[in-house]
Amino acid sequence: MPPKEAWTLHALGWFGDDDTVRALAPVIRSWPGEGAHHRAVEGLDVLAAVGTDSALLHLHGISQRVRFKALRQRAQEKIAEVAEGLGLTGEQLADRLVPDLGLDADGSTVVDYGTRLFSVGFDEALEPYVRDAEGRRLKDLPKPGARDETELATAERKRYLALKKEVRALAADQVRRLEAAMVDGRSWTGAEFRQLFVEHPLVRHLARRLVWSVARDGAATAFRIAEGRGCVDARGALVTVDDDATVTLPHPLRFPGRTDVWSELLADHEIVQPFPQLRRQVHAATEREAAGARLTRFEGVTVPVGRLLGLQKRGWERGIPQDAGVERWFHRRLGPECHLVVQLEPGIAVGMLDEFPDQTLDTVWLDTHPGDHRPSRARPLRFADLDPVTVSELLTDLTELTARN
Structure with missing residues (x-):
């Protein structure tokens, strides 16, 4: 799509529907990696223009979980604009956008093959499961058979497969939102x-x-x-x-x-939680750590770059590329002027993760902003001033990161 033909993308915002959104959202997520960041930003405008609950939910999902920082920030700005217009925060808006997917009031649905009925429920990860009329749990919904009403059964199976696909797109974000709500209080x-x-x-x-x-x-x-x-x-x-x-x-x-x-x-009651709550690991800073801004117990530890990048799912961010396109720090934002910064050695080569497969956590400290420098100056921040839950979650992340297999 040449830039002069960008109207074709924006036209989706005028005439698009939820089917358009489901097709467009994953493409928007991939465009920055194909050198099309500007087009991805225009795609966010399209989602906002479509404006349905599904469109805004996908927009919010991009604002929370996409590996391209610039696109994520732009999506956050866009969702904040929509939320402000409704007098809500971004998370409050996301609470209200989760679709019911046409489920019954008890959270289930019935698949009717004419001669056979199946009930669909969901487990702790929102993975659908199927039971037959006798209540037996099946591996999956069977294909229509010779005795079923062909037209009805075919349509019902198609509806079930569409439901599975929609839930799969929603499930991880819903679990993540609830876990974040617990941590954030x-x-x-x-x-x-x-x-x-x-x-x-x-x-x-x-x-x-x-x-x-x-x-x-x-x-x-x-x-x-x-x-x-x-x-x-x-x-x-x-x-x-x-x-x-x-x-x-x-x-x-x-x-x-x-x-x-x-x-x-x-x-x-055989209830499995969607994420660790009751049995969640709890950690505390030592007396020495609480009085300062360093976590020396994790310094000098070498970890695989893939494991480090996995922290992005828990709110950590990669640093800004420096000389030769190398990201020399990882950080987690804890407040407007509070970040936990991890200095990396040798750093992550942008676009070439295999270049430096192992990363050493050179220095770990609190700072008012992330940056490529060492904590040599006196710092006003202390772990003792942070919420105990915040400290526990940070220590959990770093403990799991540096654990030996």
Whole structure:
């Protein structure tokens, strides 16, 4: 597409629909790697112009998870513009954009072959599974047979395959959003909690596998969502969640009660969590580390570059390429003027990851901004001033990164 023909791309924003969005979104994600960053940015404008819930959800997904930093930042700006127009934050908007995919109120759907019926449910990772009319779990939805109503069964199987594809595109982001909400300490009103989690046909499959907390008049109570959509505590007693109550998804360090009791309870009910909550690793800085800005215990450790890049899924970012196109640091943004910076040696060669397959964590420290320099000057930041959950999550990331196989 020559630049002078860019109108053809923008026309998708005028006439496109959700099918257009599903085809366009993965292409936008790949364009920067093909030397078409500007075209990718125009693609973000197209998603915003289509404006459907699906389009905005894909736009938000790009703003959170795409390996090209410039495109991700532009998508964040775009989603912030849309959210501001609605009086919401970007995450609040994302909460409201998750499609119900035509599922029934209980979060399932029935596939009708005319002579046979199958029910579709979802596991802890939102992976669909199928049961036959007798309740037996099948490996997958069978193909229509000779005794089925051909036209109906063919259409129903096509609908099921489309559902699987849509859920696959949504699942990882939904799990990630809930885990991030737990770490960040996000909260919802009781009314929002019911609308966005308890009553949502798709998200409820994740929500009912987690333990929540409701606060009212200074007291917090842990609870889970029962099968009948009611909320119950660890003893099975009904928990009232008023519309104006504050609901959170507590991290173990903020948990109101004993996580081991809840772990046993969920195990008894054969409930698998979508991500580690109750059994999540918890770490703390040493007294010496808390008083300063360095994490020397991780310095000098060499790790494979692939494992290092895996941190990007947890919010870490690659540094700006320096001389010869080498990225010499990795960092995680903790606040407007607070970053955990990891100096790399020899650094990551842009576009040639195999050039330096092993990276040494030369220096690990807190700074007001990431940059290619060493922490030689006095620094006002201390680990003691950070939230304990933030410190625990950082130490978990670095512990897993540097673990010996």
